[in-house]
Amino acid sequence: MAEVADNMAHIGELKAAIEDIWERKDSLPQTGAGADEALGHIDKVIRLLDLGKLRVADVIKGSSEELGRVVVHQWVKKAILLQFKLAAAWVEHMGPFEYYDKIPLKRDYSALGVRVVPGALARYGSYLAKGVVMMPSYVNIGAWVGADTMIDTWATVGSCAQIGQRVHLAGGVGIGGVLEPPQAQPVVVEDDAFIGSRSMVTEGAHIGQGAVVGAGVIINPSIAVIDGTSGKELGKGVVPPWCVAVGAYRPREYPGGEFYLPCVLVIKHLEPGVRHDKVELNEFLRNQGVAK
Secondary structure, three states: OHHHHHHHHHHHHHHHHHHHHHHOOOOOOOOOHHHHHHHHHHHHHHHHHHHOOOOOEEEEOOOOOOOOEEEEOHHHHHHHHHHHHHOOOEEEEEOOEEEEEOOOEOOOHHHHOOEEOOOOEEEEOEEEOOOOEEOOOEEOOOOEEOOOOEEOOOOEEOOOOEEOOOOEEOOOOEEOOOOOOOOOOOOEEOOOOEEOOOOEEOOOOEEOOOOEEOOOOEEOOOOEEEEOOOOOEEEEOEEOOOEEEEEEEEEEEEOOEEEEEEEEEEEEEOOOOOOOOHHHHHHHHHHOOOOO
């Protein structure tokens, strides 16, 4: 208990230091002792993010049929933004490749138990849990990726995105980054979800546990999610847990005529807690005239 209390006290002190630096960010010197002290505090935050001991946001689990509540830690986002503002860029060489950046690349994948295929990149300050597989793909700073998740070829996980365990981000999936403003909710994909090829999940959208999102779907807080059985709008930018959702369109009247706007259609509800059978699901989607 004493160790937990000491750790909480350390985090509290670090948070206070970051908030103070944030208030003084426009008057801080670029060099000298003041700049070095500020960057020292910022680096501690980035290091804790990299180790998975700190998160940009916590997903508070609900019941198996509910979305988890998301708590955003604004001060952690501020630390990342301060890193970009105050740190100097430098040249880094890796084989024939040259990079010029303010954030180094993540390393020590073997010790982390993470498999990384050539062509994949993750930035320092992102967290990859044991069992994560990265095909040629990209994970940005502040992102959290849970155990045994697959990040498939050309998929991207944007800054501060929170990806659960046993998730599959299929080829070309774009998980958007949400760094500014600090209070904005990041993209959340909960445990056991599947995001189909070339789908785009952005601007703080939330994918529930066990949800299956078909190929080519666009989800953000302006996109309505509709129940295909009742026609009821379930919300915007939020796919419920344990369902199958595909891209669709609905008509809207404008002075210039009738036009079709994108939406997301929930076409099937899955048994909570039971991961989908890929063969059965593929057959179901083919019968519905859509592809996974």
